[in-house]
Amino acid sequence: LAKTTQPISMDSYEGQEVNITCSHNNIATNDYITWYQQFPSQGPRFIIQGYKTKVTNEVASLFIPADRKSSTLSLPRVSLSDTAVYYCLVGEGRGNNDMRFGAGTRLTVKP
Amino acid sequence: AAGVIQSPRHLIKEKRETATLKCYPIPRHDTVYWYQQGPGQDPQFLISFYEKMQSDKGSIPDRFSAQQFSDYHSELNMSSLELGDSALYFCASSLWGRETEAFFGQGTRLTVV
Numbered sequence: 001l002a003k004t005t006q007p008i009s010m011d012s013y014e015g016q017e018v019n020i021t022c023s024h025n026n027i028a029t030n031d032y033i034t035w036y037q038q039f040p041s042q043g044p045r046f047i048i049q050g051y052k053t054k055v056t057n058e059v060a061s062l063f064i065p066a067d068r069k070s071s072t073l074s075l076p077r078v079s080l081s082d083t084a085v086y087y088c089l090v091g092e093g094r095g096n097n098d099m100r101f102g103a104g105t106r107l108t109v110k111p
Numbered sequence: 112a113a114g115v116i117q118s119p120r121h122l123i124k125e126k127r128e129t130a131t132l133k134c135y136p137i138p139r140h141d142t143v144y145w146y147q148q149g150p151g152q153d154p155q156f157l158i159s160f161y162e163k164m165q166s167d168k169g170s171i172p173d174r175f176s177a178q179q180f181s182d183y184h185s186e187l188n189m190s191s192l193e194l195g196d197s198a199l200y201f202c203a204s205s206l207w208g209r210e211t212e213a214f215f216g217q218g219t220r221l222t223v224v
Contacts (some may be wrong), residue, residue, distance in 0.1 A: 034211040043115075043201045043215025044154065087153070091211050099203070099213055100146050100169065101154045 003027075009106040020105050022088030025069050030092045033064060033071045038104070039083045047086075048073070060089045075107075078080040083109045113137055115216035117202050121223045122194050132187040132219045136204030142166065143185040144213060145177055146201040154201060160185055161207060192223045 005023040012018045024033065032051050036044040048055055050062040050071070061074040075082055086105045091098035116135040124130050136143050142161045146154040147170075156169035160179035171177070174192075179185045183204075189196060199220050203213040 032211050038154075041218070041220075043203065043218055045215065046212050049211060061136065085153075089211060098167070099159065099210060100156045101146075103153055 003090055003100070004102045006086075006088055006103065006105045008033050008103065009108070011108050011110060012078055014079055015077050018072065018078050018107060018109075020073045020075075020080070020086055020088075020107070021070055022073070023070050024088070024090045027068050027090050031090045032092070033062065034069075034089045034091070035060070035062065035073045036087045036089065038087065044087060044101070069098075078107075078109045080109050080111060083107060115202055115204050115214055117200075117216035117219050118136055119122040119218050119219060120217065121222075123224060125224055126192055126194060127177060127196060128192050128223075130189045130192060132189070132200050132202075133223070134185045134187070134202030134204075134216060136183050136185070136202075139206070140204035140214075141183060141207050141208055142205045142213075143179055143183070144205075145171075145185070145187050146203070148199045149216075150198075157187070189221075194223050197221060197223045 034049040035047045037042040037047050048060050048062045052064050055062045063072040087101050118133045144159040145157040148154045157171040158177050159167040163179045175189050177187045199218045201215050201218045204214040205213040
């Protein structure tokens with residue numbers, strides 16, 4: 001049973017805000033939600049991580065509702081260089097490593 | 112800043128040959144992960160190590176083995192190579208307790224002919 005479910009693909013245009021939602025209905029109490037970005041032929045890159053409410057860094061924001069059964073990665077004002085595959089992972093870390101990638105979301109940003 | 116180093120970057124082998132991929136984690140990182148990514152596919156978790164001990168095992172074929180050494184570098188050994196083993200192999204490292212914040216290497220592209 002997949003731990004996370006994301007849309008297979010999304011299209012956007014330069015300058016728009018993009019929101020990618022991930023469902024994780026069976027998230028455990030100690031699990032964190034982590035998002036990675038991957039460009040073709042490169043290793044995934046850590047973007048952002050959160051446990052609850054909202055987290056923001058220089059790259060993105062992560063919104064997590066109170067029930068934590070989903071999360072939304074928000075990319076403000078995307079550019080062509082944001083075209084990539086985005087992965088949502090849930091896991092505890094803290095010695096219980098669970099770094100399995102599910103099916104990511106292929107974001108295509110158009111001019 | 113130092114990153115995860117993988118070698119070689121490219122490797123071409125014939126069927127039934129063996130291959131060894133190396134991974135040097137970020138200094139002070141004690142956990143290493145290996146992934147296989149075929150064309151157009153998502154990264155598939157193979158195996159991970161913490162402090163030289165296997166910590167988690169995924170879809171690693173019996174023909175493959177891996178270990179982590181005392182200096183924390185790791186090697187993935189692949190024997191009896193098959194055409195289907197052609198893929199990008201990524202290594203990642205992290206700190207114990209912060210496993211979900213992993214840093215990935217550039218990958219090794221293995222081509223089996």
